[in-house]
Amino acid sequence: MEVQAGILQATHGSSVMELVQVTKIYSGVAVLEEISLKVKPGTATAVLGHNGSGKSTLLSVMAGLVQPTSGQLMRTMPGLSIGYAPEAFPAVRFTPEQYLRSMGRIRGMTPAAVEITMEKLLRDLDLKPFSNQPMPCFSKGMLQKVNLMQSLLTRPGLLLLDEPLSGLDAASMEACTELLLQLKQEGTAMMFSAHEPLLVEALADNVHLLQAGRTVEVMEAKAYLGLAASVSILCTGLTAEAHQQVQKLPGFIAMKPVVLQPGEKEMNLTFLGAVCDDTLRYLLGAGASIQSVQRHGSAGGTLVQQAERNMTGDGGR
Numbered sequence: 472m473e474v475q476a477g478i479l480q481a482t483h484g485s486s487v488m489e490l491v492q493v494t495k496i497y498s499g500v501a502v503l504e505e506i507s508l509k510v511k512p513g514t515a516t517a518v519l520g521h522n523g524s525g526k527s528t529l530l531s532v533m534a535g536l537v538q539p540t541s542g543q544l545m546r547t548m549p550g551l552s553i554g555y556a557p558e559a560f561p562a563v564r565f566t567p568e569q570y571l572r573s574m575g576r577i578r579g580m581t582p583a584a585v586e587i588t589m590e591k592l593l594r595d596l597d598l599k600p601f602s603n604q605p606m607p608c609f610s611k612g613m614l615q616k617v618n619l620m621q622s623l624l625t626r627p628g629l630l631l632l633d634e635p636l637s638g639l640d641a642a643s644m645e646a647c648t649e650l651l652l653q654l655k656q657e658g659t660a661m662m663f664s665a666h667e668p669l670l671v672e673a674l675a676d677n678v679h680l681l682q683a684g685r686t687v688e689v690m691e692a693k694a695y696l697g698l699a700a701s702v703s704i705l706c707t708g709l710t711a712e713a714h715q716q717v718q719k720l721p722g723f724i725a726m727k728p729v730v731l732q733p734g735e736k737e738m739n740l741t742f743l744g745a746v747c748d749d750t751l752r753y754l755l756g757a758g759a760s761i762q763s764v765q766r767h768g769s770a771g772g773t774l775v776q777q778a779e780r781n782m783t784g785d786g787g788r
């Protein structure tokens with residue numbers, strides 16, 4: 472095991488990187504506190520949390536650009552190559568081709584390998600028409616594409632992406648997601664931060680939730696998305712007793728009567744999206760007639776806000 476300024480090189484078959492109780496303190500304030508995690512090959516973890524919760528700091532510590540104040544960061548795969556796309560990418564005075572060629576050279580790629588990979592990335596992310604234009608004239612989305620390309624140039628074993636879809640148009644988001652899915656299937660491990668659900672839904676196996684620099688939850692992405700989504704079920708025909716029972720079912724969030732006309736009443740039930748099928752089965756078994764089912768996804772806030780509302784029973788109202 473080689474020790475290098477707080478970074479250890481070790482051999483662990485089942486992970487590419489491990490963090491043990493990593494803390495980062497800026498001006499006496501802990502912005503990361505005792506973060507422990509393992510990154511496994513071919514898996515994607517979404518780092519989620521409110522603004523200022525420490526997502527960017529965690530990714531830059533993992534990229535080796537920021538030194539932890541305490542704790543250990545272990546590169547557990549020998550010769551691990553890391554690709555890192557920071558949140559803010561500077562508009563350097565190069566064209567994308569000049570910039571990517573020099574990044575490839577710095578990272579030890581052969582000129583031929585750089586050309587092949589660069590051409591593919593320029594086409595995949597639809598930046599070929601601008602590949603010889605100076606980057607200071609680029610839009611936010613165009614710069615973000617170059618940022619992503621430099622991180623993908625060496626086909627890294629670990630990819631660290633800070634809000635990778637930020638600024639991209641719909642087609643580019645889709646192309647980027649496709650590229651990342653393919654890399655994941657080929658074994659690249661990924662950690663990425665995001666505020667929107669698209670990449671979490673398409674790519675993430677796990678969610679690592681941060682709050683004020685601390686880990687508050689690590690769970691499967693599917694379970695987290697189930698929490699973030701809610702479903703409204705409009706139904707009639709439930710007995711007074713069934714109304715009581717419905718409120719005790721798993722995933723119950725809210726129940727609101729909707730008066731159609733005197734003597735006729737519908738119930739608007741809100742449940743976590745994850746339990747929709749079970750709830751419908753229960754309602755039909757209890758003699759209800761289902762009028763409509765509406766899924767709400769993560770509308771009305773970020774993924775984290777929606778999940779928090781639902782966890783505290785304040786969603787869907």
Ligand SMILES: Nc1ncnc2c1ncn2[C@@H]1O[C@H](COP(=O)(O)OP(=O)(O)OP(=O)(O)O)[C@@H](O)[C@H]1O
Binds near residue numbers: 525528558
């Ligand atoms: N170089 C620095 N010096 C001092 N404080 C810093 C530095 N970098 C980050 N911080 C502080 O660390 C905290 C976490 O910041 P960070 O950028 O990691 O959050 P984030 O979760 O990525 O936020 P966002 O969602 O807004 O991108 C913030 O309070 C921030 O002010």
